[in-house]
Amino acid sequence: MxxxxxxxxxxxxxxxxxxxxxxxxxxxxxxxxNSIGTHFITSPEVSQLFGECIAIFFLLILKKYKISSFCELGPGNGTLMKDLIIILKKFIKDSMSFYLYEKSIFLKNLQMNNLSNFNTTSCEINFLDRPKFKKEPIFFFCNEFFDALPIxxxxxxxxxxxxxxxxxxxxxxxxxxxxxxxxxxxxxxxxxxxxSPLSQLYLIKILKHIKQYGGGFLIFDYGPFSKSxxxxxxxxxxxxxxxxxxxxxxxxxxxHVNFKDLTSIANKLGLISYGPITQKDFLFFHGINERVLNIISQTSSTEKVESLNKQFERLTSPSGMGGLIKCIYISREKIDSKVFKL
Ligand SMILES: C[S@@+](CC[C@H](N)C(=O)[O-])C[C@H]1O[C@@H](n2cnc3c(N)ncnc32)[C@H](O)[C@@H]1O
Known part of the structure; x- marks a missing residue:
């Protein structure tokens, strides 16, 4: 060849x-x-605190809207999905469906291994071969997915x-x-x-789904507020x-992702976009500080406390992931979250 x-x-x-x-x-x-964490680290791999805060974000929206399907794009090792499922299962007793859309066969196998214990009749885990989604409201989410697409x-x-x-x-x-x-x-x-032609393709496909069936799209990625x-x-x-x-x-x-491009596509399709805000603001609003203090109060291990403080610092530091990574949310319906300024 x-x-x-x-x-x-x-x-x-x-x-x-x-x-x-x-x-x-x-x-x-x-x-x-390569699994995620060998050459670079991402927020879900730094700490479960990241996925826990995302779960709280969805739980707040679920107080008003009934949505039972979640779909992650580019799930890497499957860690964020795992952390999310653990928290959601504590609060939601109805059955839920989780979808993962991954391009790499190597990572897909890793995700299957890491999530196999969570697959039950009331917690269905599905691995999608194509970005074709069920005709129902879905919470889509991704971390460092768009910044990994070719440009x-x-x-x-x-x-x-x-x-x-x-x-x-x-x-x-x-x-x-x-x-x-x-x-x-x-x-x-x-x-x-x-x-990034591929980014546009995925984004428009998902946003059209949200426009028709409801749900939303939570995106975390590296990029400035305004791209030069x-x-x-x-x-x-x-x-x-x-x-x-x-x-x-x-x-x-x-x-670096151009968040203005993403939100303007959403607005053109008649959807509401929230943010961008920094990862730090998102995590603080959704209780990362309280969660860390709570875990610390329950442990006597100094190593665990030190490690937790390091994870917290890494996720929220303004000169690192906390400030460089931004977050937006796109939906058809208005949400009450005070952290996003319209
Ligand atoms: C930077 S990694 C982030 C992994 C994970 N979200 C995390 O935060 O640890 C990018 C992920 O997107 C996946 N990916 C990249 N292009 C893709 C595509 N066209 N379709 C589906 N997944 C893709 C990669 O294989 C990888 O899982």
Whole structure:
């Protein structure tokens, strides 16, 4: 079979195709062989406190609306889903359904292992092969899903637009190729636009489902309140930032999500968007502080207290995950949550 490097010696491909290849190539892609936590850590892997606060958020909405289905996109190791189910089962006695939509076969198997003990007749766990959802209200949620989807980049140079594409000559290289894509005239020379066709596809599919059947979509991702026109693409290899071409197949590739794009798509479809707010604000409002104090009051182990304090710090620190990760919620119905400012 032709090696991609041979193909790229005489061709070039879009960044999104290259990223998709690096992350999901059968048996070799980064997500086809690495569990979450090996090269980078995510909030659910830092602490169960994250999933517990999300459960409280949904429980507050459930006081007013009856929804019994939950669907996670890009569930990684399955940890967030597990933490959520544990709390929801304590408060909800009716039967519930949980859906997981995952692209990586390796991670899907991990999720099946981690969640198999929770699957009962009143707590149904389903693994979806395609993003096709039951015709009923569903709470969709995801953590670091959109920032893991492939993107394309376009740069304005000397008043012309170029697409960044990947080629190979002794090593992978990114080159500018003239494009006929049209962008707003207000952009300056040097501006870089990042687009994610796959993000739009997923988002619109889910939002149309919410518009028709109800429910909502809770999204956590890395990104600023207002995104500038710069290159935000980066890779992580052994917890260190690197260029995406440094360790293809051995590094996670991410970019900064443009929350304004997500909320404006929601608003165009006639849905209500809440946020963005920081992860710290979300977690504080949903009781992370009280929960930590409560667990501490029940333990005599100094190691456990220390570890809990570290987890709390990591999830909420304004210069780390607490401030860099933002959260939005999109729904058809109004919610009373005071933490989101409309
Ligand atoms: C950065 S990881 C986050 C994992 C998990 N949510 C967490 O917080 O630990 C991104 C996740 O999205 C999944 N993913 C990426 N692209 C996907 C796609 N097109 N469809 C479904 N899942 C996808 C990855 O395989 C992985 O599980």
């Amino acid at each position: 032709l090696d991609i490097r041979d193909f790229l010696k005489i061709n070039h491909i879009s960044l999104s195709r290259f990223i998709n290849y690096c992350l999901y190539k059968k048996d070799q892609g980064f997500y086809q062989k 394309n980049q376009f740069e304005k140079v000397n008043n012309s637009w170029f697409e960044k594409r990947v080629t190979y000559s002794k090593r992978y290289k990114i080159i500018n190729v003239k494009t006929f894509e049209k962008f707003n005239k207000n952009y300056k020379n040097g501006d870089i636009i990042e687009t 026109n710069i290159n935000t693409l980066q890779a992580l290899h052994n917890s260190k930032k690197c260029d995406i071409l440094d360790f293809p197949f051995q590094s996670d590739i991410t970019y």
